[in-house]
Amino acid sequence: MSDRLTLSGGASVSAFPPLPREPGFAVYVHWPFCAAKCPYCDFNSHVRHQAVDQERFASAFTREIAVMAARSKGQTVTSVFFGGGTPSLMKPETVASIMEAIAANWTVAPGAEVTLEANPSSVEAERFRGYRAAGVNRVSLGVQALHDEDLRRLGRLHGVTEALRAIGLAREIFPRLSFDLIYARPGQSVAAWEAELNRAIDLAADHLSLYQLTIEEGTPFHALRAAGKLQVPDGELSADLYQATQDLTRARGLPAYEISNHAVPGAESRHNLTYWRYGLYAGVGPGAHGRLMGEGGRYAIATERHPETWLRMVEDWDSGIVTDDLLNRSEEADELLLMGLRLSEGIDLPRWRRLAGRDIDPSSEADLAEHGMIERLGPDRIRATPAGMMVLDAVVADLC
Template sequence: MTPDKTPLALYVHWPFCVSKCPYCDFNSHVRESVDQQAWRDALLADLAHEAGLLPGRRLGSVFFGGGTPSLMPPATVAAILDAAQRHWAPTDDIEITLEANPSSVEAARFADLAAAGVNRVSLGLQALDDNVLRFLGRAHDVAEGLGALDTAQRHFQRVSVDLIYARPGQSLAAWEAELARALSFGTEHLSLYQLTVEPGTRFATEEAKGRLTLPDGDAAADVFETTRAMTAAAGLPAYETSNHARPGAESRHNLTYWRYRDYAGVGPGAHGRRGGLATQRRRKPENWLAAVARNGHGIEAETALTAHERATEALLMGLRLAEGVDLTHVAALAGGRAPIDWAAVTRLAGQGLIVHAGDRLIVTEAGALLLDAILPLVVADAVAA
């Protein structure tokens, strides 16, 4: 197997939040106190272990996710970035992203986070309506969120905003007005997610009791199509199912995932792909911390992926992109032939849902609305993620 020589992406997971949002199924935890020095030391140890297994790589991006990484002390962020760029030589245009909640307490750290090396922030505004923010369990209101956005735009070279749409009771007109307002902020990137009810969340309990009803499929489809039309008209077309950016402002870190290249994941519950291995860290913060103290790393499992599994993952990820998937890359992962049902591709192409253009397979704009149904048809022996 030929080693991946593209720039490496590093994901660093900070698992702590002030409170748990009712829709969130991420690996996030609320703790009364955090031993900051112990966590800094453990993250650095986990990082050093991973770096020893990926020698000689260039580092193209770092992404601090969570949880709420804007709760990390800037000194910890600086220490991790310094260590990462000693382990791996950074590219000249390295992208360093940190997810942030728009509270005034966290916004007060933005200057220090920028000084630590963060050059891109992903700001979780989630909504531009105070009632909706309360429904979503967010700790900030609109005024506080917009204040944090203003601070972020003053301190970081690049800013992305997250919003959640297709919420209970949300009309198409209301979303159009909200999205138009978000587009007026002038950020280079928007992550726009349809509200889904995930198992194990408080919203799942509410839905099971009949106290929460999401828009039906037709209404959600109308919102999805309107979203893509409005962002494209504003110069931020969708480059991935839920992500919109000015050309050149796409998240390079996330493109590493979608283009199926190597990425290292450190911290509780972090996943990675390293030379054909799927890596997973221990999920519970205390278990991860104990594992690092015991073993020098927080790895729970390293699983060798078959050629078919790797090619399948690459197809499932790459078909989310507006650029489509690189079939030459997928075939190389598969060891010969990409695991594609070409009869299904032919049928879908006849319906205008997919295009085979040279060495790329691309889901069309019409097909993007039906992506979850298309993926298991196209990818042989696969179940859509």
């Protein structure tokens, strides 16, 4: 049987077998540096006007990986994700060094998914081939828009031409490809978004991440909106844009498997499913988060956010860990609910019950179901409906 499919409209995509329900074990690697800070971004990303000492950082990653591996003995890595920041600013040699450290400290499953985020402005064919040689088999491109004017508004350093070139190179070099788009942008209509989304699906391989623009406190966009200089779609239009996204991707063969993520069935992000299925994962690098088992249960771990401070901490003490908290069962149950209800597959109720020590409140469930916010998938699974996904924080609060 062929390992390729064709979507309506002609896009060729990889075919994959159904994914197992087990979360797997993931390693997240945070590269915190960017060429420029986007005005909507509140991620832990930093601009440096001097060259970053990548060899020194790679050595620090290796040391922190050893610490995280010692706390997760016996785990088999099923996915690795290089996020940021802009990981495509890393030299291929830096990526290779980190991958070698991961393989030296854990068992890596055959066919493990290895994803690297890339910005079209920092894409070069030679560098992409270097990442592929280092073990990267999936790339996630930060395209964000297919309109030059909107890319400028979003503070992106690339234009549509560069984005299309990056998509083409990625499809040639990597077995799997995803790219991001932001919608609910200033002045965007449903019709304009549908046209852009159709074009994106024609370009897509097997996965798209489609995010509504959110205005985060502390960002330049937040200040502009407060000053009346930035207007984004209101709640009703945002809801229409969201619904159009769900309808169109489903019709074109990339249904939503999570609030903002769409894939050919079987081509979902293995790494992100580890998070949403509430699996265990190690986070390394400045500002990385992890969930690892230890004495007494599951620990929430986070590292120092400031890159150079993290670097000095690792060089002095082997890791940059600043948070290392044992979660109680109630906290674990709340996290499982918050993460799992993002998925179209929902959550396993017996697993939630074992953590929470109780059943979900039947009256709260009945009220949410009556209002079309949640639904049962048989006796042991529950999920948010598309309407519930739009107000998920409120749904989770009611169920807790």
